[in-house]
Amino acid sequence: xxxxxxxxxxxxxxxxxxxxxxxxxxxxxxxxxxxxxxxxxxxxxxxxxxxxxxxxxxxxxxxxxxxxxxxxxxxxxxxxxxxxxxxxxxxxxxxxxxxxxxxxxxxxxxxxxxxxxxxxxxxxxxxxxxxxxxxxxxxxxxxxxxxxxxxxxxxxxxxxxxxxxxxxxxxxxxxxxxxxxxxxxxxxxxxxxxxxxxxxxxxxxxxxxxxxxxxxxxxxxxxxxxxxxxxxxxxxxxxxxxxxxxxxxxxxxxxxxxxxxxxxxxxxxxxxxxxxxxxxxxxxxxxxxxxxxxxxxxxxxxxxxxxxxxxxxxxxxxxxxxxxxxxxxxxxxxxxxxxxxxxxxxxxxxxxxxxxxxxxxx
Amino acid sequence: xxxxxxxxxxxxxxxxxxxxxxxxxxxxxxxxxxxxxxxxxxxxxxxxxxxxxxxxxxxxxxxxxxxxxxxxxxxxxxxxxxxxxxxxxxxxxxxxxxxxxxxxxxxxxxxxxxxxxxxxxxxxxxxxxxxxxxxxxxxxxxxxxxxxxxxxxxxxxxxxxxxxxxxxxxxxxxxxxxxxxxxxxxxxxxxxxxxxxxxxxxxxxxxxxxxxxxxxxxxxxxxxxxxxxxxxxxxxxxxxxxxxxxxxxxxxxxxxxxxxxxxxxxxxxxxxxxxxxxxxxxxxxxxxxxxxxxxxxxxxxxxxxxxxxxxxxxxxxxxxxxxxxxxxxxxxxxxx
Numbered sequence: 001x002x003x004x005x006x007x008x009x010x011x012x013x014x015x016x017x018x019x020x021x022x023x024x025x026x027x028x029x030x031x032x033x034x035x036x037x038x039x040x041x042x043x044x045x046x047x048x049x050x051x052x053x054x055x056x057x058x059x060x061x062x063x064x065x066x067x068x069x070x071x072x073x074x075x076x077x078x079x080x081x082x083x084x085x086x087x088x089x090x091x092x093x094x095x096x097x098x099x100x101x102x103x104x105x106x107x108x109x110x111x112x113x114x115x116x117x118x119x120x121x122x123x124x125x126x127x128x129x130x131x132x133x134x135x136x137x138x139x140x141x142x143x144x145x146x147x148x149x150x151x152x153x154x155x156x157x158x159x160x161x162x163x164x165x166x167x168x169x170x171x172x173x174x175x176x177x178x179x180x181x182x183x184x185x186x187x188x189x190x191x192x193x194x195x196x197x198x199x200x201x202x203x204x205x206x207x208x209x210x211x212x213x214x215x216x217x218x219x220x221x222x223x224x225x226x227x228x229x230x231x232x233x234x235x236x237x238x239x240x241x242x243x244x245x246x247x248x249x250x251x252x253x254x255x256x257x258x259x260x261x262x263x264x265x266x267x268x269x270x271x272x273x274x275x276x277x278x279x280x281x282x283x284x285x286x287x288x289x290x291x292x293x294x295x296x297x298x299x300x301x302x303x304x305x306x307x308x309x310x311x312x313x314x315x316x317x318x319x320x321x322x323x324x325x326x327x328x329x330x331x332x333x334x335x336x337x338x339x340x341x342x343x344x345x346x347x348x349x350x351x352x353x354x355x356x357x358x359x360x361x362x
Numbered sequence: 363x364x365x366x367x368x369x370x371x372x373x374x375x376x377x378x379x380x381x382x383x384x385x386x387x388x389x390x391x392x393x394x395x396x397x398x399x400x401x402x403x404x405x406x407x408x409x410x411x412x413x414x415x416x417x418x419x420x421x422x423x424x425x426x427x428x429x430x431x432x433x434x435x436x437x438x439x440x441x442x443x444x445x446x447x448x449x450x451x452x453x454x455x456x457x458x459x460x461x462x463x464x465x466x467x468x469x470x471x472x473x474x475x476x477x478x479x480x481x482x483x484x485x486x487x488x489x490x491x492x493x494x495x496x497x498x499x500x501x502x503x504x505x506x507x508x509x510x511x512x513x514x515x516x517x518x519x520x521x522x523x524x525x526x527x528x529x530x531x532x533x534x535x536x537x538x539x540x541x542x543x544x545x546x547x548x549x550x551x552x553x554x555x556x557x558x559x560x561x562x563x564x565x566x567x568x569x570x571x572x573x574x575x576x577x578x579x580x581x582x583x584x585x586x587x588x589x590x591x592x593x594x595x596x597x598x599x600x601x602x603x604x605x606x607x608x609x610x611x612x613x614x615x616x617x618x619x620x621x622x623x624x625x626x627x628x629x630x631x632x633x634x635x636x637x638x639x640x641x642x643x644x645x646x647x648x649x650x651x652x653x654x655x656x657x658x659x660x661x662x663x664x665x666x667x668x669x670x671x672x673x674x675x676x677x678x679x680x681x682x683x684x685x686x687x688x689x690x691x692x693x694x695x696x697x698x
Contacts, residue, residue, distance in 0.1 A: 135691045316512065318504055
């Protein structure tokens with residue numbers, strides 16, 4: 001059973017096909033979404049460098065990586081825990097093919113050669129991992145992708161020839177185009193924003209394009225789709241490849257942001273963080289991962305101060321994240337978005353709906 | 363066994379050949395050419411024994427994991443946390459009382475209680491919802507990991523081996539022949555061997571309990587068809603609680619074993635969760651013999667790999683998983 005089906009079953013939306021339109025909750029349908037978009041565009045005027053990159057930039061990068069998981073899980077019904085691994089792989093490839101402080105490893109290609117190379121390899125990596133994962137379903141997919149992620153982490157930790165062991169690759173060069181250093185705060189922020197917007201729109205577009213519709217058909221009923229002549233596994237692997245491209249873009253931005261990459265950035269905990277981000281935000285709509293990423297980054301940045309102020313140990317940040325995640329999964333399987341939608345629907349209908357009951361059904 | 367040979371003659375030949383080569387490598391005196399090519403026999407034998415004993419530890423963790431999944435379809439990704447918790451309990455009890463045996467008992471009982479609480483408070487509320495269970499247990503494992511970090515800090519702890527288990531024992535396996543014609547025998551830590559035997563005993567006891575007793579019959583029936591079993595009047599929820607307690611308790615015991623073999627520290631929970639995932643994927647989800655075979659294969663691959671191809675050791679483990687998935691996606695010993 002896919003996550004999205006669970007979410008719908010809980011919302012009582014499985015009643016008929018009439019309400020089963022693609023749940024695309026797009027920017028255009030929400031008046032205040034334009035305000036958010038405008039706010040993001042003029043952000044450099046309001047926010048200082050710290051907020052611009054550490055909060056909003058990181059949110060958008062993390063959200064883009066989580067978006068690739070959302071695409072797989074929401075439209076394909078495949079929960080993959082290796083999306084951060086794909087992103088990290090792309091980051092490593094940028095460091096290996098491009099210019100970095102480790103001259104004996106990096107090949108020193110210019111950025112316009114190294115970046116596409118990294119993306120192509122990331123797509124290959126994602127498609128290969130996907131080809132392995134689509135042989136299984138549901139919980140097995142989670143396990144296998146988690147195992148792939150873990151294997152990659154341990155491999156980067158042990159391999160010195162390509163990945164430089166646990167020290168990783170440092171001082172990765174960032175591109176200079178038209179005389180602009182694209183790692184300067186404002187320029188980099190707009191770069192991230194542009195990539196994030198591109199990925200967001202691509203996912204939105206694809207969810208309504210024939211491929212996306214077929215993918216959602218495969219999610220809902222693979223046997224019927226196979227009987228109709230669709231190649232189920234090919235669609236799934238293609239979805240993995242597309243998700244890998246998005247994750248790879250996020251990974252490239254990530255490595256430019258930190259200017260370094262090490263096994264710590266592809267650790268298993270990080271892979272699970274991506275799942276948390278996507279689930280907390282809402283895994284049924286493309287905007288969910290960005291909301292989840294914003295919450296996650298805000299918590300990660302300010303939980304320490306907050307906890308100390310309340311009189312607790314500031315190191316309990318992960319406890320806070322874990323408890324918040326638990327609360328979300330317990331009460332709303334489609335995250336913050338789901339909570340908001342339910343609240344809004346209740347306001348519109350002005351009738352007391354059954355409060356998301358039926359936790360124990362089955 | 364004979365059916366396996368009938369159905370897959372080539373594969374059984376390959377397996378037999380591999381076992382024969384391994385047996386020869388272990389028993390025979392290595393010719394000088396071989397020693398030059400891959401190193402001394404003592405290193406090899408040590409790696410094999412380490413792999414087998416590590417397999418015993420993996421079996422203890424993975425058997426609880428696979429038992430819980432097999433019967434209840436409960437995906438407990440907090441299983442690694444149970445392992446780590448057992449390790450900390452074992453360390454605490456053994457330093458407080460000085461008794462190693464008591465550490466095992468306490469770890470089994472306390473972790474089993476945690477398991478019962480998990481089953482009653484969490485899993486009973488979301489039966490049949492795989493992905494929600496996964497999410498919730500991932501959340502729980504994060505919470506548990508941080509609580510344990512809070513309580514025990516980031517230090518490494520080692521459970522003290524009792525005095526009668528310390529020291530090497532001489533095994534009747536030759537590692538080399540001296541020029542005088544005198545044989546040199548392998549020395550191996552007694553503690554690891556005893557613990558390995560313990561895990562074999564537990565494994566055999568579990569197999570017997572599952573296949574030869576009434577409770578085991580109920581459990582196996584539950585794996586096949588839960589609803590019919592409930593309809594025959596068996597209190598299935600009680601069986602679930604008992605099996606969950608057993609599976610969690612095994613993870614607790616494994617924690618003490620792991621604390622004795624290696625050490626206990628934050629991060630071990632993920633490591634052992636992943637190890638049990640790989641073991642049950644290779645062996646077949648829900649199958650106890652599968653967990654044993656998978657644990658043996660993964661333990662051997664890890665240890666032999668880390669001796670002979672240290673950089674790629676983890677890749678070998680992973681390749682085995684890929685190979686199994688490609689040839690037999692349901693796992694080596696799964697029934698379906």
